[in-house]
Amino acid sequence: MKNSIGIIIISILVLSGCNKQSMSDSLLNEVEKVIAVNPDSASNLLKSISSPEKLDDKTFARWCMLSGKITDEIFNSILPTYQLERAYEWYSSHGSPDEQVQILIYLGRSFFADGDYDKAMSIYTNALDIAEKNKLNNLTGYTYSYIGDLYGEKFMPTEAIKRYKAAAECFKKENNTDSYACALRDVGREYACIDSLSRALKILTIADSVARNTKNIEVTASIDNALGNIYAMQNKYDKAEEYFLKALVGRETMPDYMALIDLYIASGTINKAKELLSKIPQDNPKYTYSIKYLYYQIYNEEKNYKEALTNLKEYIEITDSIIYADNQSKILNIESKYNHLKINKEIDRLKIKQQSYIIVLVICIGILLLIIIGYLLYRKKAKEKIQRQQEELNRIKTDLLYVSLELEKKKRLLDTFKEKNESYDEMQEEISLLTTNYKQLQSKILENSPLHKELIHLANQNKPRNNKPLIADKQWKLIADEITYIYPNLRKYIYSRCPNLPEQDFWYCCLYISGFDTNTEAKLLNITVDSVRKKRLRLRQKLNIILPDNNATLYEYLIENMH
Template sequence: MKKHIYILFMFIFLLLGCNRQPSDSDKQLDEIEKIIEVNPDSASNILKSIPSPEELDNRTYARWCMLSGKVTDKIFNDLLPTYQFERAYGWYSSHGTPDEQAQILIYLGRSYFAEGDYDKAMSIYTNALDIAEKHKLNNLTGYTYNHIGDLYREKFMFTEAIKKYETAAECFKKENNTDSYACALKNIGREYACIDSLSRALEILTIADSVAANTKDIEVTASINNALGNIYVMREEYNKAEKYFLKALSTGKEKMPDYVALIDLYTTTDSIDKAKELLSKMPQDDPQYTCSINYLYYQIHNAERNYKEALAYLEEYVDMVDSIVYADNQSKILNIESKYNHLKISKEVDRLKIKQQSYIIFSVICISCLLLITIVYLLYRKQVKEKIQRQRDELNRIKTDFLYVSLELEERKKLLDTFKEKDDNYNKIEEEISLLTSNYKELQHKSLENSPVFKELVRLAKQNKPRNDKPLITDKQWKLIADEITYIYPNLSKYIYSLCPNLPEQDFLYCCLCMCGFDTNTEAKLLNIASDSVRKKRLRLREKLNIALLNDNATLYEYLIENMH
């Protein structure tokens, strides 16, 4: 039994093990974690090389989504669709650390924000804040407030955005996160500029500039210098604005905003030669700069009152913008279709997984039921064998007692014959013989009741077979009955044939059946005849044996038991 249970658990373990993903996926993700900080582009390529991420197990898939979000933070590509981060959060919510739960919620909120579902994004950010603040994760708390500020900014709620950016800045300051602290201050200054509080904006951005002096991230420094330049332009302090734009241009990797801001500054201040010189330094053959360069040429020619050239560049610029807008719209449409198809495929994969799991569960249940039935059957067989063995032991005991009593009875009879006179010993032995004879007959009866043949006849008599036209006792069973009866009652055959030497075999077999002690109704069922026919059959047999019963209520069985020696 233990063996079958062990086999069942092993089978279930193997079935569950079949769903595990190969370890090479984990190795690829380990490699991404190692290089993501120093080479995010290579990390992105490795992520894209993982085939069918939806087929990964939940743990590996959640990790894949988390790393995709981290790569996005480095190279600023598009975030994954919301349903993918939803699945990842489903795993992290049960198995992840608070840090991982807050991170994946931030990515999920950003994904909803990118899709324009601001209410859902706010709900997700609120959940992320609950986890981050509860576990005092200041950096994650700061990032969450920063993203909430972006959400308010998108809704033109600049005052609310400032409050969130200020809270984010405080969190970053607590954690000595210089880069994020400087960026949060830059965001605050930008929002103050949006509500025309230029003095306050300049004050905040000056603090951000001093903080950024301690950072190694040149992009942070460049973005703050660009912001300061824009503030000074708005204050019409063009010399200071030029100074900060030039600093931003010399440090940042993304130079186009600085080129545009400087040339716009030069055209505003009638420094056309400086504008032309700066424009000539721009990479003219770079496709990503072509549209902006056309617009800048338009500005310069327009400032020079060369309206024909300006119009040509403006028309070319407008055409390119229209093409870019069209291409962007087509890209968005394709992206939406791609996400829809991706979601459709993902749902189909989930449906197939559920179907596969249902098959596995059904198979396990069937096999479990089969093993259970097998175990129950084996236990039943064991009980049956034990019962049969007990019956055999009992039968052997009865036969042993039967043999012992018969031998002792014979000895007593021989001893009785040695006495010539009836004295006290004679009477005592005669009493012992009477007692042994009674015990002998009792053991004969028990032996008969415990015999397989007798039990089979009892079972046949209890059956209900409507429209049966044949006796229930077969020829083979008649022989078994005769063998069993003559074994238990060894003197029966001699006694019967002494009464009627020419008795037919069928009548002798019926005598053997009579020795079972069945009533007329039972015999009638076994022989498939009427009860009256049984009485007549017994009467004819008594006549053949010349047996006259003194008592009308006595039976042939009782007569044979009493008179057979």
């Protein structure tokens, strides 16, 4: 009798599991049907599957694939790498070459999103081998495009151009008009990055003619926008305006509006810029900082320095808040991934433990079976409670971040209500004082940073017979991150002067901006003081900087001109 009760309970649990599996399969079938016509609904349906990690490998792999396809449609966040790696494990053994390449592309994009470019390149290379071997031209093209994006992110435009051209050839073979036009557009953009505007214009003109055969408004508008930017860089403002207006006819997006406003400012038609800016919705938090900066430029051109300063201050405050929010978001994302992995390991540990219980259950009588099942149910409840508590904690952190941003926003709004009746001279003096204080604050932040103090400590150490630099490889990136955080305009300014500057030279520039004297720098790099002077001279030559007088230094020049 007791054994019969145990068999009945096991049967109920098995049937319940099968029913849940069947429901998941039906839901995934529905998701697959609606992705093309309504990706937002498909996304909501996919999110309704709770704890997808508990699905069997085949269903979980399918869930990941559908999630990736939805990401292609509505551009939401890609799944974390550990989930896509599990999906690839199944597809590598049971999936078709087409499915294997697709899941590898999603996995590479996930590593790219995490900043692990080397791993992403390895994944893309694997996908490329499978796609080319099986003559999957479209997927080969997409893989080349993502490799091009990776090279673009690493400031290697020449390599990016090669990959985008290869992608374009693949799309052309398959008569994939939309992707072919987009690949040509990407080639044109990269040529523009290396100041080869004539070649960029030639490629984009071809892309424009190809895009005439498509009904995809996003594709045509993006090409029109790219052409407008090229003509603007050539100072052909009438042609640039024509293409920006064409892009706006296709899609009224904030970036297109801002490109046209920038054009009006650059061409000196301030009234047009002001009129167009006033028509843009001002309440979109995503673009508030850009709108403030545009107002700053307009008022500055009108010599209305009071309003220009107000908008500049608000732009800087919003930018600082966005950087802080982005960092907090990244921290929450990392914590979420870590906690998820931790829960998965705990689940695996409990599964192993559960297997040992099953062996015991075989030799135990029915009553022990009931006790153990009760114990497992209790453990499951406890685990779910812990998971709910963790989710609640994450929600509270997110709410706290949102409240802090709202508080900063209210403070900025309060500042705008203050009356300011100072004269022009007083305003100029205030601007000068604010600039001086801003630089002093940057210098103070740098001097008080733990990394700066650590470098000073390293330089002060006495290490006889040392034959290598005191700065480790991993510290170079930390130095670059620290300096670009304190001086946010440095990277843009340096690469505007020398677009092809090697990354090692930029890192050295960041060390130089740290303000160490030649003796300290020589100790950190384990070179002579004379070699330090030569490095600084070579850096100035690469940046094509001519100092105004003999008493001026490259450090003072960079600090003064990067803002």
